[in-house]
Amino acid sequence: MSATGEELVRVDDLTKSFGSTRAVHGASFGIAAGEIHALCGHNGAGKSTVVKMLSGQETPDAGAIRIGGDRLDLHSRQVAQRSGVALVDQELSVVASLTVAENLMLGDLRAGWLNRRRAAGPRLRALLDNVGLGHVDLDQPLSELGIGERQLVEIARALGQDARLLILDEPTATLSDVESEYVYAAVRAVAATGRAILFVSHRLGEVLGLCDRVTVMRDGAVVATTAVAGLTIDSLIVQMLGEAPHRLRKRTGREAEGPAEVLNVSGLSVAGRVDDFSIGLRPGRVYALAGQLGSGASEVLRAIAGLVPAATGDIEVDGVTVRPGHPIAATRAGIAFVSNDRKSEGLFLDKPISWNLLATRLPAVTRWGVIDRQRWSTALTRLVGLCGLDGKRSADSVRSLSGGNQQKVFVGRGLGRSDVRVLLLDDPTRGVDVGGRAAIHVLLRDAADRGMTVLFSSTELEELLDLADVVITMHKGVVVRRHDGDVAGPVLLREMTHGAATPAEERR
Numbered sequence: 001m002s003a004t005g006e007e008l009v010r011v012d013d014l015t016k017s018f019g020s021t022r023a024v025h026g027a028s029f030g031i032a033a034g035e036i037h038a039l040c041g042h043n044g045a046g047k048s049t050v051v052k053m054l055s056g057q058e059t060p061d062a063g064a065i066r067i068g069g070d071r072l073d074l075h076s077r078q079v080a081q082r083s084g085v086a087l088v089d090q091e092l093s094v095v096a097s098l099t100v101a102e103n104l105m106l107g108d109l110r111a112g113w114l115n116r117r118r119a120a121g122p123r124l125r126a127l128l129d130n131v132g133l134g135h136v137d138l139d140q141p142l143s144e145l146g147i148g149e150r151q152l153v154e155i156a157r158a159l160g161q162d163a164r165l166l167i168l169d170e171p172t173a174t175l176s177d178v179e180s181e182y183v184y185a186a187v188r189a190v191a192a193t194g195r196a197i198l199f200v201s202h203r204l205g206e207v208l209g210l211c212d213r214v215t216v217m218r219d220g221a222v223v224a225t226t227a228v229a230g231l232t233i234d235s236l237i238v239q240m241l242g243e244a245p246h247r248l249r250k251r252t253g254r255e256a257e258g259p260a261e262v263l264n265v266s267g268l269s270v271a272g273r274v275d276d277f278s279i280g281l282r283p284g285r286v287y288a289l290a291g292q293l294g295s296g297a298s299e300v301l302r303a304i305a306g307l308v309p310a311a312t313g314d315i316e317v318d319g320v321t322v323r324p325g326h327p328i329a330a331t332r333a334g335i336a337f338v339s340n341d342r343k344s345e346g347l348f349l350d351k352p353i354s355w356n357l358l359a360t361r362l363p364a365v366t367r368w369g370v371i372d373r374q375r376w377s378t379a380l381t382r383l384v385g386l387c388g389l390d391g392k393r394s395a396d397s398v399r400s401l402s403g404g405n406q407q408k409v410f411v412g413r414g415l416g417r418s419d420v421r422v423l424l425l426d427d428p429t430r431g432v433d434v435g436g437r438a439a440i441h442v443l444l445r446d447a448a449d450r451g452m453t454v455l456f457s458s459t460e461l462e463e464l465l466d467l468a469d470v471v472i473t474m475h476k477g478v479v480v481r482r483h484d485g486d487v488a489g490p491v492l493l494r495e496m497t498h499g500a501a502t503p504a505e506e507r508r
């Protein structure tokens with residue numbers, strides 16, 4: 001752990017609301033020069049909003065940000081960058097088709113002669129060396145590098161901006177352990193140069209292993225800033241969730257026994273993402289895959305839906321084999337998939353609601369290849385009712401709906417179809433407000449009650465506890481545990497953020 005020096009970054013009473021949502025209120029903490037400072041909290045705690053305020057993407061409603069004692073008005077990303085704040089985002093912004101050198105110069109504010117490739121060469125070389133990329137050629141296309149190395153190029157680029165504060169938002173979420181180690185080494189090297197580092201992570205093991213102190217947020221407020229030396233995974237989880245009586249998932253009477261399994265998956269693997277995943281699912285139940293970004297939950301769903309060509313393993317629906325990597329075969333077998341990206345992978349935003357709901361069931365609403373008005377209208381009325389949408393608006397474009405209602409249309413397409421046996425949903429309520437979320441939960445529960453098998457992924461404890469009959473936790477591509485009976489929120493969070501307990505941890 002690096003020694004920490006004078007306080008370099010200071011955040012005081014930072015506050016930000018979106019409409020009636022108080023995303024962050026009264027948040028205060030400091031980061032010393034040379035310190036690796038973690039920012040933790042469960043979903044919706046306010047971490048991203050703090051990061052956005054520090055990096056100039058959101059303007060605080062109140063409060064102050066100081067770097068090196070100077071109070072800063074970081075009203076745009078460029079201003080934040082000029083003030084010495086560099087952000088390495090969850091989504092990499094490096095460009096695969098450019099060379100490493102070109103990527104390092106992207107977005108550099110000191111454009112001009114200094115950045116011309118030849119003049120900049122030695123400086124760029126030093127940046128790469130600093131993050132452990134001494135073996136990488138500046139003129140190599142970025143596409144030749146692995147995902148971990150691209151993450152390091154991104155960090156090197158941020159350093160090239162002469163950052164005083166380097167913010168890393170879940171930098172290892174999708175990396176392997178080996179790749180993550182390179183990132184840790186780079187982060188330690190950067191801290192050793194006296195910069196302040198804010199490290200946002202859901203992986204509590206790495207927080208304890210890498211960082212000096214951790215600030216935990218809950219419901220928009222800072223709970224505490226503590227030296228990691230005095231913390232354990234469990235004490236961090238208590239800070240994240242509070243001491244209040246922990247919610248238990250209530251048994252619904254849907255025990256493990258019951259009707260024969262409809263979906264059987266065994267030995268499902270996706271190189272580098274999912275390792276040896278097996279599951280048997282019965283009809284009439286709601287199953288959840290609980291896992292953070294990088295847990296493999298999303299890839300499992302996509303692989304079962306036939307959308308991952310490189311997936312291997314056995315998938316059977318009602319005893320009939322469905323070859324991985326064949327989406328049409330999966331659909332024919334009765335598997336429907338709702339992705340987590342309704343905008344680019346599902347809805348036609350400028351088409352009417354009716355069209356979006358019925359496009360996937362044309363055979364049921366046509367006669368001799370022509371749309372049968374009567375059938376169309378009957379199916380539409382039924383589906384609009386099933387989704388809890390306003391029937392009078394079915395001619396409106398999907399774009400005109402709120403996010404929650406758009407998601408209802410997206411989910412609704414898989415409902416009420418006799419040919420769908422298994423409904424897979426990747427994070428079905430992401431970005432949906434509380435009311436919309438409850439409505440989607442009702443839709444999914446009803447679908448299960450009518451005999452469908454529902455399997456969804458989520459990172460939200462409340463959603464897992466409210467909706468699922470069975471919760472399967474995943475961490476770094478493997479199943480941690482299957483919970484058929486009652487389970488408490490902190491147990492799920494521990495398994496999602498840290499994986500299986502070691503024998504020593506079990507004994508404690």
Ligand SMILES: Nc1ncnc2c1ncn2[C@@H]1O[C@H](COP(=O)(O)OP(=O)(O)OP(=O)(O)O)[C@@H](O)[C@H]1O
Nearest residue numbers: 018021022023041042043044045046047048049050
């Ligand atoms: N642009 C926005 N408009 C409306 N509400 C928002 C917006 N951004 C964030 N929120 C709300 O503010 C609260 C804090 O969200 P934030 O994204 O900062 O949390 P987080 O700790 O980063 O969560 P996660 O780990 O899930 O990313 C949440 O209730 C969220 O729904």
